Amino acid sequence: MFVFVMVALLICTEAPGSSAVTPVFVQTGQDVFLDVNEADVPEEFVVFLWRFNGRNNLVSVSPKSKPNILGDYTGRIELSEKKYSVTLKNLQNTDSGVYTARLTTDVVKTLAEYKVTVQDPVSPVGLTVDSVSPSSDSCNLTVTCSSVDSHISSTFTCDDTTCSQEGGERSEVTKSGASLQVYHLSNASIICNHSNQVSWTQDMTKNIWVFCPLRCVAGAESHTSVCVVKTVVFSVGLVIMVSAVITVHLMEKIKKKN
Numbered sequence: 001m002f003v004f005v006m007v008a009l010l011i012c013t014e015a016p017g018s019s020a021v022t023p024v025f026v027q028t029g030q031d032v033f034l035d036v037n038e039a040d041v042p043e044e045f046v047v048f049l050w051r052f053n054g055r056n057n058l059v060s061v062s063p064k065s066k067p068n069i070l071g072d073y074t075g076r077i078e079l080s081e082k083k084y085s086v087t088l089k090n091l092q093n094t095d096s097g098v099y100t101a102r103l104t105t106d107v108v109k110t111l112a113e114y115k116v117t118v119q120d121p122v123s124p125v126g127l128t129v130d131s132v133s134p135s136s137d138s139c140n141l142t143v144t145c146s147s148v149d150s151h152i153s154s155t156f157t158c159d160d161t162t163c164s165q166e167g168g169e170r171s172e173v174t175k176s177g178a179s180l181q182v183y184h185l186s187n188a189s190i191i192c193n194h195s196n197q198v199s200w201t202q203d204m205t206k207n208i209w210v211f212c213p214l215r216c217v218a219g220a221e222s223h224t225s226v227c228v229v230k231t232v233v234f235s236v237g238l239v240i241m242v243s244a245v246i247t248v249h250l251m252e253k254i255k256k257k258n
């Protein structure tokens with residue numbers, strides 16, 4: 001029997017796979033469920049195997065025995081109620097690769113195939129305003145968004161009511177394969193978003209008008225109110241200062257007269 005199985009495994013050619021490769025992204029330290037449709041497994045077969053990268057076997061199942069967890073995978077695999085599906089626990093970067101469910105009958109058939117990519121969560125980002133150049137009818141603002149291994153700059157031009165981003169939304173793929181994006185929201189906040197398939201972090205500026213304070217035009221309500229407050233504060237300040245100067249001046253004159 002054993003020899004027969006070996007021969008069968010050697011000479012059997014791979015039957016065309018019934019399934020396409022399913023991409024799965026998992027955060028480092030988390031689990032992944034590798035599902036097999038039980039209806040695809042006939043009552044009679046030689047062996048069912050979960051295989052990693054076409055080489056290492058994780059689990060084997062024979063028709064009349066319990067699933068057998070193999071080698072290194074002891075303690076790292078949870079069997080499910082569905083007999084052929086498994087959960088791989090606490091994934092690390094080295095677990096990235098292709099997991100294949102192989103069924104051997106008189107031919108070898110692939111029942112399911114998953115391309116698992118294990119990713120670390122992305123690092124935090126910081127968004128800084130590098131320069132502001134206001135003019136009478138517009139304001140240019142340049143920002144830089146930095147992560148640990150990458151940075152991206154972008155310039156925004158804002159008129160009375162709207163802002164536009166030079167060259168459109170900016171994005172860049174970082175060395176670690178994540179993406180760094182800079183764009184603005186309709187409320188004129190600028191956002192930097194650092195993301196990969198399993199996580200994202202972001203930083204945001206205040207409303208662009210906070211950085212372009214010279215502009216006091218009607219339009220976007222949010223910046224009008226800021227401008228009104230600034231104007232009032234500035235005017236009141238000016239009045240107080242001028243009054244103080246005049247008062248001091250008057251006092252001195254009065255003193256001299258005496």
Ligand SMILES: *[C@@H]1O[C@H](CO)[C@@H](O)[C@H](O)[C@H]1NC(C)=O
Nearest residue numbers: 133134135136138139140157
């Ligand atoms: C803002 O940038 C645009 C395009 O680069 C330029 O034409 C304009 O003069 C700039 N405005 C200011 C106030 O610097």
Ligand SMILES: *[C@@H]1O[C@H](CO)[C@@H](O)[C@H](O)[C@H]1NC(C)=O
Nearest residue numbers: 191193194195196200201202
């Ligand atoms: C950042 O990007 C990710 C992936 O594209 C997205 O799911 C997430 O909602 C974005 N976050 C923000 C604040 O836009």
Ligand SMILES: *[C@@H]1O[C@H](CO)[C@@H](O)[C@H](O)[C@H]1NC(C)=O
Nearest residue numbers: 185187188189204205206207
């Ligand atoms: C702009 O909108 C975003 C998302 O809706 C919000 O988190 C942010 O605080 C807003 N910014 C301002 C300046 O209102």
